Amino acid sequence: MFLISFIFSESEYYDNRIVSQIEIEGNKKTKDFILLREIHHPLNGPVDKALIERDRNRLENLGIFSLVSWELVPTKSGTFILRYKVHESLQSTPPTVFPIYNESKGWSLGALWLFNNFQGRNQLLALSGSIGGEDTYGVNFQDPWLLNDRISFSINIKKNLYENRFLNCEVEFNSKKIGLGKWISNEIKTGISCAFESKNFIAKKENVLYKYFDSYLNLKYDNRNIIWNPNKGILFSSSFGYLVGYDSKNFQTLIWDQSLSYFVKLNKLQNSVFALNGVLKKTFGYRSIFFQEYLGGSNSIRGWRIPDPKIYESEPFRFGHDYFHTSMEYRYELIPKFITPAGIESGLSIVLFTDAGFIAESGYSKHILYGLGFGIRIPFPILGVLRLDYGLGLFNYKVKSNALHFGIGHKF
Numbered sequence: 343m344f345l346i347s348f349i350f351s352e353s354e355y356y357d358n359r360i361v362s363q364i365e366i367e368g369n370k371k372t373k374d375f376i377l378l379r380e381i382h383h384p385l386n387g388p389v390d391k392a393l394i395e396r397d398r399n400r401l402e403n404l405g406i407f408s409l410v411s412w413e414l415v416p417t418k419s420g421t422f423i424l425r426y427k428v429h430e431s432l433q434s435t436p437p438t439v440f441p442i443y444n445e446s447k448g449w450s451l452g453a454l455w456l457f458n459n460f461q462g463r464n465q466l467l468a469l470s471g472s473i474g475g476e477d478t479y480g481v482n483f484q485d486p487w488l489l490n491d492r493i494s495f496s497i498n499i500k501k502n503l504y505e506n507r508f509l510n511c512e513v514e515f516n517s518k519k520i521g522l523g524k525w526i527s528n529e530i531k532t533g534i535s536c537a538f539e540s541k542n543f544i545a546k547k548e549n550v551l552y553k554y555f556d557s558y559l560n561l562k563y564d565n566r567n568i569i570w571n572p573n574k575g576i577l578f579s580s581s582f583g584y585l586v587g588y589d590s591k592n593f594q595t596l597i598w599d600q601s602l603s604y605f606v607k608l609n610k611l612q613n614s615v616f617a618l619n620g621v622l623k624k625t626f627g628y629r630s631i632f633f634q635e636y637l638g639g640s641n642s643i644r645g646w647r648i649p650d651p652k653i654y655e656s657e658p659f660r661f662g663h664d665y666f667h668t669s670m671e672y673r674y675e676l677i678p679k680f681i682t683p684a685g686i687e688s689g690l691s692i693v694l695f696t697d698a699g700f701i702a703e704s705g706y707s708k709h710i711l712y713g714l715g716f717g718i719r720i721p722f723p724i725l726g727v728l729r730l731d732y733g734l735g736l737f738n739y740k741v742k743s744n745a746l747h748f749g750i751g752h753k754f
Contacts, residue, residue: 359389362421368428373462403569406459408687432723433459446648447504448475458724477503494523508654511545533560543632554587570726573615577603593628603754613675619754625663636661640747643697645713645733647745659709667699679721691719712736725750
């Protein structure tokens with residue numbers, strides 16, 4: 343009864359009260375306008391706590407703050423100051439050398455010079471390279487709001503040299519890409535990109551070189567509350583990639599990708615979330631073994647190992663161009679995200695998961711792969727989440743594989 347009365351009185355207390363001023367506190371590097379353009383609560387309008395919370399979520403979704411909170415401060419005139427408090431996360435790194443692990447490519451020694459909030463404008467500038475399992479160098483620049491009408495811009499130049507494990511050959515990949523995007527509303531975003539790319543497959547007996555122009559179109563609906571770790575909302579993405587070969591290989595390939603994710607909080611008193619995802623890919627036109635996909639690893643059916651030449655021969659049902667797979671996860675936040683004394687965010691979540699899906703050269707396959715297991719998630723600056731999963735791979739109701747997977751970010 344006391345709780346009901348308290349909630350009622352608090353609601354009454356804010357009724358018809360006016361927000362006369364909006365303040366930002368804690369943004370030492372980030373410019374004020376970067377935050378203010380995400381705040382939709384009107385000045386000199388009545389207090390709307392639901393809108394304030396949505397604005398808080400938008401600030402956190404910028405990806406440059408470890409924590410975001412708000413408070414209403416009463417003034418002598420009877421109005422309120424709406425104050426947002428932010429704690430800036432790791433904004434940049436000095437030129438750094440460190441080991442890198444990629445599940446499909448192995449260990450490399452990487453070098454990185456990163457500016458995550460370049461010029462305090464939420465721009466990303468990264469200079470990167472690595473040697474070892476993957477030899478790379480690249481330059482990446484992103485601005486999520488280049489113009490005042492929410493038009494984004496990106497440019498990416500990179501070169502990779504790595505081993506295709508199941509084809510037993512090296513791949514030299516070059517890409518020069520430029521992209522534009524636009525938010526049509528708070529939930530709908532479109533994006534286009536164009537790239538000149540090449541893939542050179544270097545085997546013992548011969549080299550196979552593909553040069554092509556890659557045009558890409560994406561439409562996305564996203565009403566998740568928190569992007570890096572949602573507990574409510576839907577994310578739907580549909581994209582088309584059109585590859586046109588030139589020089590030695592003249593070909594045309596259309597790739598259609600769709601993904602749908604759903605998130606719901608199970609209990610308001612506990613940090614439990616149910617998450618569901620489905621992914622569909624369909625290829626039209628030219629197909630080649632050099633562009634084959636596979637199921638297994640941290641981003642498709644967990645519990646199945648990354649394939650090698652032996653698996654390529656013995657398990658052909660894991661390879662193809664068209665696929666569908668789905669995942670369900672139960673996520674429990676054991677230790678909510680917090681800021682360490684070093685100023686780095688951390689925390690801990692545990693996850694139970696099950697995956698299922700198929701892949702085929704074209705269309706549908708009766709060979710369904712399953713995976714189930716558990717994992718942990720640790721918040722980390724810039725990367726969002728570090729992910730570690732252990733799973734069992736099942737086929738025909740029998741355990742055929744087991745694997746430990748490391749990834750960056752949630753699977754979906």
